[in-house]
Amino acid sequence: MARSHSPPPEVPACYAIVHPGLEELAAEEIQRDLGAEIRRTAEGIVVFRVDAVDARLLEMRLTEDVFLFGWGTDQLTYRATDLDQIERWTARGVDWQHLLRLHHDIRPRPKGKPSYRLVTQMDGKHVYMRKDAGKALARGLGAHIPDSWRPAEENAAVEVWLTINGQTAICGLRLSDREMRHRTYKGEHRPASLRPTVAAAMVRVAAIRPGEVVVDPMCGAGTILAETVAYAERFRGQGVAVRGGDLEFGAARAATLNLRRIGAPHLCWWDATRLPLPDAETDHVICNPPFGKQLSSPEEIGPLYRGMVREYDRILKPGGQAVLLVSDGNALREATQAVGWTPTKRVRLRILGQSATISAWRKQGG
Ligand SMILES: C[S@@+](CC[C@H](N)C(=O)[O-])C[C@H]1O[C@@H](n2cnc3c(N)ncnc32)[C@H](O)[C@@H]1O
Missing domain, CATH: 3.40.50.150 (Vaccinia Virus protein VP39)
Structure with missing residues (x-):
């Protein structure tokens, strides 16, 4: 995946996290049942585009989780400079307000102060640790998350996930909750x-x-x-x-x-x-x-x-x-x-x- 950002127009790309090995079958379900265009697959990931982001995305049965795409790359270097890139792409490369509006159409905003959670998954021999990548993500998001929002360990209203696998990384706003996989x-x-x-x-x-x-x-x-x-x-x-x-x-x-x-x-x-x-x-x-x-x-x-x-x-x-x-x-x-x-x-x-x-x-x- 050459590095790319969610383009400003209305419908951003989406991606699914799937059980490794099921990428092809999950892509077929997404394509047939949602009428989506598959953009690419990588281990455990299917990136796709749909005409409209709606609740049908949550009906996929082979998908563990589904996200609005923020940014993605297949050019991580395993070196510490990746952390600067993660921060920069998160801070400057994504229209988070647009993604949040689409997210709220599917998962209505709860009453009171919204809660948020940042999730970082990492696989591979990088010189930095998962928690360093998580901190870079948090720094990048800093200006986009209102001070009034409170961090939560689970059941957060809004979740931003960063998934790193070797040279590949993908980051986005989670649309699904635990019900999708469980x-x-x-x-x-x-x-x-x-x-x-x-x-x-x-x-x-x-x-x-x-x-x-x-x-x-x-x-x-x-x-x-x-x-x-x-x-x-x-x-x-x-x-x-x-x-x-x-x-x-x-x-x-x-x-x-x-x-x-x-x-x-x-x-x-x-x-x-x-x-x-x-x-x-x-x-x-x-x-x-x-x-x-x-x-x-x-x-x-x-x-x-x-x-x-x-x-x-x-x-x-x-x-x-x-x-x-x-x-x-x-x-x-x-x-x-x-x-x-x-x-x-x-x-x-x-x-x-x-x-x-x-x-x-x-x-x-x-
Ligand atoms: C891997 S588990 C199946 C799990 C199941 N697909 C699920 O999602 O829960 C295998 C099952 O085969 C059952 N089993 C083993 N030998 C059997 C037999 N001769 N007849 C019927 N069931 C058998 C076991 O009791 C066990 O529940």
Whole structure:
């Protein structure tokens, strides 16, 4: 990204922070669902332009946070001179009052003295520390934040974020709040539960159509099914039929409670290798089985994956599709070869520090 500033005209660029590895899928969602023009992607970042800045920006499911763009560069030097640049670009390169007006259109200004928060994220071997970059940001913003505003640690009315990754830095005004990444349905938590944005990416890969049947046989806290229901809102009346369950009674219960918040059905206590579901009636299996680390041992993974894939093959319609998130790609490939599935897509990402892959597979026939 050559250094650039938000141009004075009405609609500034926006950017999204996304889970690393999901940039392409998130850009596709932003482009299709918002009609946006994608300007560029970098690790964990998608920069885009929309015709109007409105609340639809907050409806993106693959985005962790969305911002009005202030400035960006891909020419940081790792040296202390970066700090002067950060201060200068923040102080002089951005029409913060314009960005604040747009921000208040989406997130109305609270009554009383507004609160603000500055957030600095930094990754890379810079000679300065994250807190030095944060101080440079604060100095740059000094003249733009009225004295009457009070700093806050959380739930601030206004947040300015600076995200540095190696030579790249991007700075802007946050439009989203924690609900965008955490959602409102996830009251019950389970170990190894997926980030909602990653579950949403799996649903996006599945490209579900109205009226189809979607099953998550190892549903944990129900994140994938909740994201499926949210995705299907675009189908209005027709929706999709979701089914799911888990071997752990506590998980099936947690998922049922979470999904009740969005009006989805009761989930089952079952074994994914022996499902009480009919042959060839499911359009999509979307599932995140244990990785063989946190929830079961590596030796158990081969037999588990073989058993589950055989069962998913039985319940899928001819030509039906499975979207699976695993860490041990070899164990999964071996299991899918045994039933003759064809791979159709792969997305690599990291989950809790481990490399993982979302892969899509098509059953024969159809
Ligand atoms: C990685 S977690 C799934 C997390 C889930 N996607 C979420 O977002 O909460 C894997 C789940 O598989 C379940 N599981 C393991 N073996 C199973 C089996 N044979 N049948 C059904 N569920 C199983 C575990 O209990 C666990 O809840």
